[in-house]
Amino acid sequence: MKLTLPRLGNIEVAYETIITDMGHELIEPPPNSKRTLDLGVRYSPEYCCLPLKIVLGNFIEGLELGAEVLLMAGGWGPCRFGYYAQVQRDILIDLGYNFKMLIMELPRGNWKTLWDNINILRNGKKWSYFANQFGLAWQKILLTEKLENKILQVRPREKKKGITSRVFADTIVKIKKAKDREALKQIEREALQQFDEITDFKKKNLIRVALVGEFYVSLEPFVNHHLEEKLGYLGVEVVRKNSIRAWVEPIVNLHLFRENIKDEKEIEQAAYHYLAHSVGGEGQSTVGNVVLAHQEGLDGAIQVIPFTCMPEIVAETILKKVSEDLDFPTLTLTYDEQTGEEGLNTRIEAFIDLLKMRRRKGVMVS
């Protein structure tokens, strides 16, 4: 079975482990590009948000390469995302493609669909093997995220411009190829050592900024115009508040263990004074994360929004009050399909200047 999946940051490190190793043929969608964007924008409803359009572009590019099955996450919520898969399936059918769509979602009541989908993925392999590969894939994602968070500290301190991203790109290839958990541990050790070698530890007291907002936009560099990299090159340490881990764990825990969702509780608690209930998407956690960022002593927060995202628009309005109450600067960046970056650069440079001025009153030049 020829199978393709959408892209999101470096999530493709796990694809071979759960697809190829089960005896399927993995059609890796080409990395997000202007073409992906063009295809997605052309065939999506105009008022839909950017993540839906990009993922649709991924699927079209995957189908062009011969994919027969599309694997997509679903759910009931957290926002319009819950209906992405169905909408995309209908659009692709209208376009005349022949395919089957597997929607992985936790059902409300009827577990049979999920069970059937898992069995299609398992492809007759032993349950123990399937579980093991799934666990390994999850470990790959966790390691990738751990290193991604690490390079946010390394990049602003790198000894040579651009070296961090190059070292990390090599590491990603290694993680992708790793066959077991031992190999992953070895890769982690090597990567951390390499990072230490390229870090200038004399650079201390850097400006630190939290990155909050919508999940997909904050984690997909093509969509946010490599925001983390840009900030890193400005000498800013980014603290990423969204992660695949934080997104998946509560969903699984909620149904299997009903515990161990401490992080999410803490964020909700922090938001409580301003927003006492969920508004869909990451709206409430955006507010909570900004409050937490202030408590952690960061200099400011940047919120990223796909244009027309309702939960984040609610959060944006509330953040004005949070920012004023806590005397904590926030900047909101709205992303749509434009590819010009000068306006974005101006805003983030000015925001970082503002943070620097707050630290060293009056001195404007960095």
Added chain:
Amino acid sequence: MKTFLGIDVGAVSTDLVLLDENNNVLSDVYLRTLGQPIKMIKEGLSIIKKENQGIFLEVLAVGTTGSGRVLAGAVVGADVIKNEITAHSVAALYINPEVRTIFEIGGQDSKIIVLQNGVVVDFAMNTICAAGTGSFLDHQAYRLGIPIEEFGEYALRSENPVRIAGRCTVFAESDMVHKQQMGYKEEDIIAGLCEAMVRNYLNNVGKGKKIAPPIFFQGGVAANSGIKKSFEKEIGCEIIVPEYYRVMGAIGAALLAKEEMEQNPRSSTFYGFELVDKDYQTTGFECDGCSNHCEVVEIMIDGELIARWGDRCGKWSLGYQPIR
């Protein structure tokens, strides 16, 4: 004479300012960019040279700002390249350290900057709509057949501004056409446009911002006395238009360059006024090294590469030695 040069390359205008050691403005030049930033920078420099004929100008530092700041920086060999929000704040703070709010309305974008005790504490720029900017007024002036320079005077003559929708240029235009067809006076329509623009600015860019006096109004649109009056009417306090409102960004860039040299003393990388006689070429190509398909731009002087950018990975932008 020891001097500092500031260059602000915006979408609509290219501004240059030459300051002396005591920050007095020796020359200020305001040119329309007309989509040819390099040509306008050269023209601006030759005007400055001409205005100061017979004086030996030693340029100690150069700063560039505006949306074309990177290009301008490469073309002249700038010491400091800064965003326009910081540049405008620095210039306004130099003129009045007490300033609390800056309205800056340019050709393609508009900003509000909030300051406290001489420090920028908040700012906003217009997002995906150009309705509150100079281009909007330019376009409407063209439609009405009135030179943009006289727009303000017309607005001031009005006693009964008509209401015009200001949220979207397209709707504003149809609203305006309808009012014309109904026979409203030209100056009332123009005053209505000014009010619509101010409403749009305050509702979009200024939404949720603390607007406190003293308020500075700078950028090309500050030339329009009709807009200034509408702002005063809407906010209810005096709006200060500084003497060099058109070139505040360039003044800020020059001040930043000067400050940089005081912090980290060194000799300027400025190519000198001779650069106006040099032949600049820009070329571009799409890199096919990976799926990003970056659009790489190259700037050359007399066939020699001086700057290259546009790629993500650094393959092109880091892989050359600038001739400095």
